[in-house]
Amino acid sequence: MEPSNETQIAKFLLLGFSEEPGLQLLIFGLFLSMYLITVIGNLLIILAISTDPNLHTPMYFFLANLSFVDICFTSTTVPKMLVNIQTQSKVIIYAGCITQIYFLILFAVLDIFLLSMMAYDRFVAICHPLHYTIIMNAQLCGLLVLVSWITCVLHSLLQSLMMLRLSFCTHLHIPHFFCELNQMLQLACSDTFLNNVVMYLAAVLLAGGPFIGILYSYCKIVSSIRGISSAQGKCKAFSTCASHLSVVSLFYCTMLGVYLSSAATHSSRSSATASVMYTVVTPMLNPFIYSLRNKDMKRALKAFFGKETIPWPIVIRLKKCL
Numbered sequence: 001m002e003p004s005n006e007t008q009i010a011k012f013l014l015l016g017f018s019e020e021p022g023l024q025l026l027i028f029g030l031f032l033s034m035y036l037i038t039v040i041g042n043l044l045i046i047l048a049i050s051t052d053p054n055l056h057t058p059m060y061f062f063l064a065n066l067s068f069v070d071i072c073f074t075s076t077t078v079p080k081m082l083v084n085i086q087t088q089s090k091v092i093i094y095a096g097c098i099t100q101i102y103f104l105i106l107f108a109v110l111d112i113f114l115l116s117m118m119a120y121d122r123f124v125a126i127c128h129p130l131h132y133t134i135i136m137n138a139q140l141c142g143l144l145v146l147v148s149w150i151t152c153v154l155h156s157l158l159q160s161l162m163m164l165r166l167s168f169c170t171h172l173h174i175p176h177f178f179c180e181l182n183q184m185l186q187l188a189c190s191d192t193f194l195n196n197v198v199m200y201l202a203a204v205l206l207a208g209g210p211f212i213g214i215l216y217s218y219c220k221i222v223s224s225i226r227g228i229s230s231a232q233g234k235c236k237a238f239s240t241c242a243s244h245l246s247v248v249s250l251f252y253c254t255m256l257g258v259y260l261s262s263a264a265t266h267s268s269r270s271s272a273t274a275s276v277m278y279t280v281v282t283p284m285l286n287p288f289i290y291s292l293r294n295k296d297m298k299r300a301l302k303a304f305f306g307k308e309t310i311p312w313p314i315v316i317r318l319k320k321c322l
Helices: 021-051 058-075 078-087 094-127 129-135 138-164 181-187 193-226 231-265 268-292 295-304 312-321
Strands: 011-014 091-093 172-174
Touching: 011 078, 011 094, 021 058, 021 078, 021 268, 021 295, 058 078, 058 094, 058 138, 058 268, 078 091, 091 094, 094 129, 094 138, 094 181, 094 193, 094 231, 138 181, 138 193, 172 181, 181 193, 193 231, 231 268, 268 295
Parallel strands: 011 172
Antiparallel strands: 011 091
């Protein structure tokens, strides 16, 4: 088939998980349920943090941003898939595919950056507790998030603009439930060498760099915890970063599992199924991990629903500070 330069009118078919009509209703119900749980759970985290003054700290500031990004990340892929199942159409236009790629890359890298910021926050809190409020001030936290947004926007824009230079044949089949960058490059009719170089270089810098930072932070945290004499002190110090460590492990392990499984099986359908773990399941589980393993968050959620009031000693201390 000859390459076509008319990429503006090209249409792609998202093949999804299965061609069997009998499974479409099951897939629709499953993903709709996971999407609603993700949105509601992360919204509750944001509302609990914003309404409870005791959670106005750097750790929960980053957590609120992570919850917002998780909602956006999941909303980039799942609603389109649900609409396609409902309308019994697998078509996505070229502009829609490029837009989906842009926001997928944007929110995926933002997730990574926010996880690395939270690791740095726990590193400062445990390894330098006396200087925590000085180091992790509001200006630094806001600047870190702002720089992350700017970096991710520019990176996503670069990747999307580089996709525009490629030529595609019409009516291409994508064996996935969203427009994944690597799958799109494989379907291009023109040379993709430069795109692949930029993609893998960005993966090393923007995913590998923060991951090394997270590993370094937790190495120092473990070293500091080992230096604590009492068992109770060790347990308390570890509990402050247990939730974050669980989320980091879930995110990176599922993402690594996706690429290992796709490399081992060479099956695009297997890759699509595995990618559900980090695009849908991980954002859905994050609110449960942070609410079930965090006493402050559980108290804030109870207070939000009117089942618990802020303890009087805390109110008295706040009045004295005012």
